Amino acid sequence: MILAALCVYILIQLAIAVWASRRMSTHTDYLVAGRKLGFWAVGISVFATWFGGETMMGSTATIADEGLAGARAEPVGYALCLIVAALLVAGRLRAAGYLTLADFFRDRFGGRAEIASAMVSIPTSIIWAAAQLLALASIIAVASDIPVGWALVGASLLVIAYTLLGGLLGDVVTDILQSLVVLAGLVILTITLFGRAGGVEEALALIDPAQLVLIAPGESWIERLDAFAIPILGSIVAQEMIARFLGAKSAKIAVRGGLMAGGLYLLVGCFPILFGLVGPGLGFDPAAGDLFLPNLALDLLPSALFVVFAGALFSAVLSTVDSALLAVSGLATQNLYSRVRTDASAAEKLLAARGFTVLAGLLAYLVATTGETIYGLVELASSLGSAGLLVSLLIGLHSRFGGEWSALCALASGLLAIWLGDFVFGIPGAFMASILAALAGYVLAGLALPAKLVKAG
Template identity: 50%
Template sequence: MVAALAVYIVLQFAIAIWASRFVNSEADYFVAGRRFGVLMVGVSVFATWFGAETVMGASGAVAEEGLAGGRADPFGYTLCLIGMALFLAYKLRDSGVMTFPDYMQLRFGARAEVTAAVLTIPTSIIWASAQLLAMGQILSETAGIDLGFALFAGAVIIIAYTTIGGLLGDAMTDMVQGSVMMGGLVILLITVLATGDFSFSHIGSEQMQWRLTEEDGTKESWLSMIDAWMIPIVGSLVAQEAISRFLGAKSASIARMGCYLASGLYLVLGAIPLIIGLLGHAAGFEAESTDSYLPELARQYLSPLMYTVLMGALVSAILSTVDTTLLAVSAIASRNLIERVARNLPEPRKLLFGRSLTLLAGLFAYAIAASGETIKGLVEIASSFGSAGIAVALLIGLHSKFGREMAALGAMVAGALASFFGEGMPAWFVSLFDEATAQSMPGWTQGYEGSYLFAVLAALAVYLVIGQLESRGLIGDRKKSPAAIDAPGL
C-alpha cells in the first residue's frame, strides 16, 4: 500500500513539473491560459467537487438516514453543477475574468470585490484544512505512521505540486485522480453486488424517504428540509474552486458544456456510495462511525489489491479538493486583495505573488489542521460568514442591470449576518455574555431552523430595497457605478 501511494504521488509531481513549463503568466497559473476543452473542464470540475465527504461520508449518511442522507451528496451538488451551467458558466467565462470577485468589481465596484474576497477566503482555507486532516488520517492508518507526521507529509506533497503546476497542473492531475476514483468506486460496487450478501429487494420503504425522521418518530420540519437542499445547491454556486475550472475553458460554450458533463459524472459516480449505503443498511452492515462506513465495508469485501485501489481513489478525492481550494484562495487573495494595493505589477511579479500565496494558504491550512481540537470552533466561525449574499448579488448582477454597488454590499453583509446568527453564534462569541443573558436569547445562541433560507431571503430583500433606492437616485452615485456601463457578460 505504501509503495503504491509513493508511486502515485511521484506521478502527481511529474505532471506538475511538466505543466510548470507552460506557466509564464498570471493567466497561465490561475486559468491555465484558457486551454481547456469540454472533457478537461468536465472531469476537472467533477474531480474537484467529488471530495472526501462524498466517498467517506455519503454511504454512512444514507445507511443511517435513508435517501434523506443523500440530499446533498449526490443530488444537491449535482443540481448545483447544473445551476452553474445554466446561470454562471457562460456569462462568467464570456466576461474574461479569472475569479468571481473580478466580476463583482466589473459589475459593482472595488468595495464589492474586496467584500466578496474577504467573505470567501477564510471558509476556503478552513475547508482545505479539514481535507488535509482527512488525508493525514488515511495515510496514518494505511502506512502505520504517526498522525502528526502523516499530516505534515500530506501537506508538503499537496502544497508543493499545487505551487509548482498551477491550474494546468491541477487539471492534469485531476484527469488521473478522476480516473482512479471512477475505477475504484465501480470495482467496489461490482464486488459488493457479486458477493450475494446484498440485495435491492431488501431495501425497505422507510429508507426511500426524502424527509428525516426524528428519534421521537416525528418528521423534520419543512424549513429544515428546504435548508438541507438550499445549502448545497445555492451555497456552493459561488465556490471559486469549481468556477476556476470552467474559467479555464477555451470558450463560454465549452465552459457551459463542461459543467453539464461534470454534473452527469457527479450524479452517476455519486450514486455508487448512495447505493452501497442503502444496500449495506438493508443487509445489516454496521460501521464504527458514519465517515468510516464505506472504507470498513470495502476492507471486509475487497481483496488487498482492490482495497488499495479504493484507498487510492479516496486519496485522489482529497488531493483534488485540497489543491483546487489552495489555488482558489491564492487567486482571490492575489487578484482581488493584493493587486488592489499593488497595481500595475509586471507578469513575473504577479506569478511570484500567485505561487507565494498558494504556499501561504497551504501553510495556514496545515496549521489549522494540526491544531486539532480548535478546528471545530474555527469551522463554526467560518461557516457563519455564509455565501448567501454573494450568491444573490452575483446572480442578479450577471442577469440584469438592476442594482449597483450599495445593493451588492448590503446583500453580502445581510447574508453574512443572517448566517452568523442563524447557525448559532460561535462559543467564543456567546461567552462574551453572562449566563443569564445567553439563556434568555436561545434563538441567537443556538440558531434556528431554516437559517440558510432566511439568509438568502434577507440578502435578496436588502438587495431589492437598496437597488430600488439607487434607481431613484436616493443613495449611491449613479455616474460612478459600474452598473451604468455595459460590463462584460451582461
C-alpha cells in the first residue's frame, strides 16, 4: 500500500510537470517561470527548496548520533542564510533582470568572470542534487524493500523526467502542494512520537542532556565559527535560491518572499531537531544513519499515516533536487552554451536547457554513488567554491571597488584555500580561511588594477 501510494503521488507530480511544460516557449519560461511569481509563490518555493533531504533526514540522523553539536546548521544557520540573502542580494539581482548569478558577474566583472563563476557554481549544485537523490533513494528503499542502489537509479530517472518537463514553473506549483504535505507529515509524526513516549513532558525527559551541548568535545573556536559560517554564508550564492528571486514579479516581492521563507524555515526546521533528540530515548538506533527518520516513522505510524509521512519526505526532497538540476541547467545554458551559440533561437536555448537538465541528473547520480552521507554532501556543497562567489557578489553588488581581475582572483584564491585547507591538510576552519583568502585576492587585485576595469551599470 505504501509503495502504491507513493506511485500515485509521483504520478500527480508528473502530471503537474506536464501541465507546466505546455506553458513554456523560451528558456526564460523554463528557468525563471517567466518572472511571474508572486509573494506567496516566492516565499513557499524558497522554503521548500531549502527544506530538503538534509533537513528532514540528514540533520535528524546527525542530531540523533551527535546531539545538537553535530548539526548546528539546522534550523538557525540556513534560516539566517535566507534572511541575509533576501536583504542583501534578492532585490538588487531581481531589479537588474538577470537569469542567473553568473549574469551579474558578466555585467559587473566581464565575460571571463561570468564563465569562471558558472564553472565554480555548477559542481556545487550537482553535489547538492546528489545529496537529495540519496535521500529519495532512502525513502524508496524503506517503503518498498528495494535495495538502496536500485532505488537510487529509480530516484534519478524520476527526478530527471520531472525536472525535464516542468522547469521552474512546475517546481513552484508543486512546491506549494509539497509544503502542505510536509507540514502535515511532520505534525502527524510529532503527535505520534509524544504518544509513544506517554506525553510531551515524558518525551522531553527522554532527551540526554549531553545531546543538548552545542560544542563538540575538543572543538576549537575556529571550528565552532566554521560550523556556523558554512550554512549562513556558504549558500547565499546558491543559484537554486537565486532563481526564485529572479522569477519574482518585482524586486520588492523577491525581498519579502525571501524573508518569509527564512521565518518559515526557522519554525518548521525545529521538527527534525525534536525527532533527533527524542528518538534515541525511545530506543531507535542512531547508527541507522540517513535511514534513522524513515525507520522511526515506519515503526511509530500505522500504514495509512506512514503513507502521508513518506509523501512528506518525498515532497521535501523532490522540491530541492529539481531546483539543483535547474540551477545547473540555467548556468550551463545562459552562461556557457549561449556564449558559444550567440545566434541561438529561443527554441534552441529551451532544448539546450532541457538537455543540460538530463546531463546534470546523470552527474548527480554518479556523485551519489560515492558513499558519502546526505549531510556530508550538503556541507561539501555549501563550502566548495562559494567563498570567491560570496566575496565578489557582496562587494561588487554594493560598491564599485574591484574589476575583472578582482573577481577572478577571489574565485581562484577561495578554491585554492578550501582545497588545501579541507582536502589536503584538513586544517580547522578551512571555510573561513577560504573566505579570508578570497577577500585578500579581491582586495589586492582591486588595488593593483583599480577602477578602470569596473564596468558601468
